Amino acid sequence: MAKKENSFSGWLQRVRKTGEFSDVIVLVEGQEFHLHMLPLLNASLYFRSLPSSSSPYRTDNERVIEIRDMPGGAEGFSVAADFSYLIKPTYTLENVAKIRAVAEHLGMAELQDSTKKFLYTNIFSHWRSCIAFLQQYKRLDSSVDDYIESRCLKVISAACIKAFFDTKYLSAPIPLGGSGSSNTWQSSPCQILTDTLVRVASLPDEYVQEVVEELVNGEVNLNLKCRQGRNVKGWLDSTIMIECRTDRAKCWVVVCLIRMLEKSVTMDRPWLELSSQYWCGLLEHLEALMKIADLHMLERLQPAKVFLEERIGGSLHELDDYLLTYSFEPQTLLDLVKHFKQTKEVGEQEMGEVASEVDSCLWSFVDTACISAEDFISFIEAFPKDSRTSHDMLYTAIEKLIAKADFENEEKQRLWGLVEITKLSISHKEKALNNAIFLCQPQVLEYVLRQHSEELAEMGDEDRHKLKEIMQKVIRASLKLLEENSRRSKEIMELQKQYASLIGSKACYLQDSCESSPDIIFNKSRMNGCVHSIIPDEVEEVQSDTPTRRSTCSSVEY
DSSP states (O other): OOOOTTSHHHHHHHHHHHOTTOOEEEEETTEEEEEOHHHHHHHOHHHHTSOTTSSOBSSSSOEEEEOOSOTTHHHHHHHHHHHHTTOOOOOOTTTHHHHHHHHHHHTOHHHHHHHHHHHHHHTTTOHHHHHHHHHHOOOOSSHHHHHHHHHHHHHHHHHHHHHHHHOOOOOOOEEOGGGSOTTOEEOOTTHHHHHHHHHHHTSOHHHHHHHHHHHHHTTOOOOHHHHTOTTHHHHHHIIIIIIOOSHHHHHHHHHHHHHHHHHHOOSSOGGGTSOHHHHHHHHHHHHHHTTTOOHHHHHHHHHHHHHHHHHHHTTGGGOSSOGGGSOOOHHHHHHHHHHHHTOTTOOHHHHHHHHHHHHHHHHHHHHHTOOOHHHHHHHHHTSOGGGOSOOHHHHHHHHHHHHHSOOOHHHHHHHHTTOOGGGSOHHHHHHHTTOHHHHTSHHHHHHHHHHHHHHHHHOOTTOHHHHHHHHHHHHHHHHHHIIIIIOOHHHHHHHHHHHHHHHTTOOOOOHHHHHHSOTTTSOTTTTTTOSGGGSOSOOOOOOOOSHHHHHHHHSOOO
C-alpha cells in the first residue's frame, strides 16, 4: 500500500525524491546526493560522529560532505540513503553486497540486519544459490568480501561433503532405448554428486581452490563400493567430457578427485582398496587436459600426473583392465613402465605379462603413427630380453612403423636391431632373412653363418652342387658381416675377388683367407683344413665381365 502524502513517512519519501529543504550535499564517486541531516543522523553512526566544522558550506543553507573510497560506491550509498528516509530497500544478487558494505562503513546497524536477513534467506540457504552468487560476485575490498565469501564457501563445501558420503555407487546416465528418442536419458544415481562437482568447478579459481582444500583436509573420498564399481570409467567420462562446459572446469574436477585420492590413499599399492578404473581413468583425462591447459593450471596438473604415474606404474601387473583399454600417450606409458620396473616384488611372470600388454599398446601406437623411433626402442629395452618369448609381433610392428614413418637409415638399423632372429617363428624368419636391412645386423649375420656352417658340416663330399651353393651363402654372408661389423677392408677386398672368381666359374682357393678369417665363418676343422677341396676344379664357364655381373659382385644381397 502506498504511503499517504500527509503521513510522516510519506513526507520523508517525497522530500528524498524531490530534494526540497535539503541542508546537506553528500558527494560519493563524483555523484551529488541532496539530503537532509536529520534522517542521516538518525540512521548513521558515521554522520553522528562528524564534527560540525569538518565540512565547508556551499551556501548558507547547504553543507557539503564528501565521502571518499566508499565501499559499495554511489549505487550502494543511494540505497542506504533511501533507507534513512524509511524507504524499504530492493535487494538483488548484484547490489546486496554493495549495500551491506555501505551500511558497515556508515555504521547503519538496522540496514546491516536487513541485508543479513536477505543473504541468509536467499543466498546462504542453498549451495546452488551460493554458487550462482559467487559466479557473478565482484570483490569490494572490504570486510564484506570475507563475510559473504566465507559463508558461501562453507555452504558449498558442506554440500560437496554430503554428496560424496551419500553416493552409493557410480554410473553414467544411460539412454532410455524404449522411448524412441536419443535425447531421453535415465538419471544417474550419483547425479547430485556430479552436479555438485561440475557447478563447483565452474566457479572462479580462488573459490574452487578453497572448496578443494576443504574436501582434502576433511579426508572426504568416495566410499569403497563406489571405487570398485565397473561403471567408474563411464562416470568419469560423462562427468568430465559431457557435464563440464569449459576446459577449466574439467581440469578442476580432475584436480579435485586426484587431490582427494592423494590425501586418503595408503602407502600400499592402491589396488588393495581402489579400482584401477578410477585411477587410470583420471590419468587418461589428466593427460588429455594437459595439452590444452594454461601455465597456471599446468602447475596444478603436473604434480597430480606424477603422483598417478608413480602409484599406477607400481601396480601395472594388478590392473583390473588391459592397458590397451586406456588411451595413454607413449610418454605416459613409458613413465608407467619405469615406475613398474622399480617395484621390487615383481617376478618374471608379472614382468612377462606386463611386457605383453605394453606390446599391445605399441601396436596401437604404430597403427596411428604416434610414436617415435626413440620411444619405441625405449619401450622394448625397458624389459629384460627374456620377458618376450616370441618376437613375431615385434618384427611386424617395426615393419609397419617403418612403412608409416620416414626414418633415417640409422634409425631403421636400431629398430631392426631389437628383433632377435632366434625368437622368430619359421614363417617370420623366412620373411626376415629376405629383408636386406634386417639381414645387415651383425647378430643376424652371425646367426646365418652359424646355420650355414652347420649345413656345410652335415653335407657329404658327393653332393658338390649343394656344397657350392652353401659356400656361396657362406661367402656372401661373411662379406656382409665384415662390412657391417669389423670394416676390415683388406679382407673385404679379398672376399670380393674370390667371390667374383667363384661366380665366374673359375677355380677358387680360399685357404689363405681362411687363415685370417673368423673360425665361425670358415670352420677348418669341419672342412678338413682346406676349403678349396669342396669346390669343383671345373665349373661351367660364365661371362664375368658384363655390367650386370660386375654389379652383382659389387653389391651383394642375400
